[in-house]
Amino acid sequence: MFSEIKWRFNLAIISSILLILLSAFQWSLVDIVTVFLMMPLFGAVWIFFLCCVVSSLTCLLKHKGIGLKSSAPIGIQVIAFLLVTYVPFTMLWLKADFILNKEQRELVVAQVLNGELKPNVSHNSSLINLGEEHSGLSRGGNDIVVENHAGLTYILFFTFRGLLDNYSGYLYVPSGGLPEKFRDLNEANSTEIKHVEDNWYLISHH
Numbered sequence: 001m002f003s004e005i006k007w008r009f010n011l012a013i014i015s016s017i018l019l020i021l022l023s024a025f026q027w028s029l030v031d032i033v034t035v036f037l038m039m040p041l042f043g044a045v046w047i048f049f050l051c052c053v054v055s056s057l058t059c060l061l062k063h064k065g066i067g068l069k070s071s072a073p074i075g076i077q078v079i080a081f082l083l084v085t086y087v088p089f090t091m092l093w094l095k096a097d098f099i100l101n102k103e104q105r106e107l108v109v110a111q112v113l114n115g116e117l118k119p120n121v122s123h124n125s126s127l128i129n130l131g132e133e134h135s136g137l138s139r140g141g142n143d144i145v146v147e148n149h150a151g152l153t154y155i156l157f158f159t160f161r162g163l164l165d166n167y168s169g170y171l172y173v174p175s176g177g178l179p180e181k182f183r184d185l186n187e188a189n190s191t192e193i194k195h196v197e198d199n200w201y202l203i204s205h206h
Contacts, residue, residue, distance in 0.1 A: 008052075008059040012073035015052040016080030018045050023084040027093050027160060031139045035162055053077050097159060098170060098196060101137055108134055109155055109172050112146055119146065138169070147182055154182040156203070168204040170196070179203065 022029070022045050030038045056073035108130065111117040121127035127143045138144050140161025147154045155172040173179050179193050179201045192204040 008055050008073045009076075011052045012056050012076045015045075015049040016076050019049045019080055019084055023087075024089045024093070027090065027139070030160065049077070049080075094159060094202065098200075098202075101157075104134060105137055105157055105170065105172070108137060108144065108157075112144075112155055113153060140167075149177070149181040152177045152181075154179075156182065159202075162206075166206045168202070171201045171203050173199055173201055175199065 022042065026038070026042070029041075033041060053074070056077055060071050060074050108117065112128065117128050117130075119125050119128055121129055121143060126145055126147055128146055130137055130142045130144060135142060138157040138161075140158050143158070143161075145156040145158075152174040154174065154177065156169045157172075158167060158169040160168045171179055171182055173182070182203075183205075194202045196202050
């Protein structure tokens with residue numbers, strides 16, 4: 001009996017840790033495994049978690065007379081579910097990404113503005129591939145988007161580079177500029193624009 005509870009407890013621990021880690025680091029993982037593989041990976045982890053929930057409930061009903069030991073597996077999974085539901089992992093990751101990479105991104109902005117960095121992607125004249133010198137500053141290939149509007153330069157660093165027009169990132173907006181000028185963004189065309197600090201906005205387009 002206790003050996004059965006132990007392996008159900010271990011399954012509850014493993015499935016809960018996998019779910020929490022996937023939720024916490026999904027935006028880092030998607031850059032490694034791609035969007036196409038991330039969806040089935042997420043589905044597989046959730047299916048495993050739910051199967052373990054059924055196992056934990058079975059343990060609780062079967063051995064409810066022995067107290068806390070039988071309820072421990074389902075208790076762990078309830079805590080895990082509450083964490084992935086209510087902890088804003090995405091916003092925490094985005095804030096950390098901005099703080100950790102701000103200095104390097106500002107250096108890239110300066111290099112673009114003074115002409116050191118110029119468009120270098122043959123199929124798109126608005127893209128600059130940052131290469132190994134500035135690796136990790138823009139997700140989905142380390143490309144940044146540079147646009148000029150009314151003599152002002154706007155620069156987008158991707159935090160997520162999805163399919164077609166589905167993307168998000170930190171947008172550098174020059175003094176006197178408006179974030180809406182970049183790619184004609186506005187809230188009416190499914191774009192979210194959030195001011196972060198002077199010259200920087202978080203945008204999400206879907």
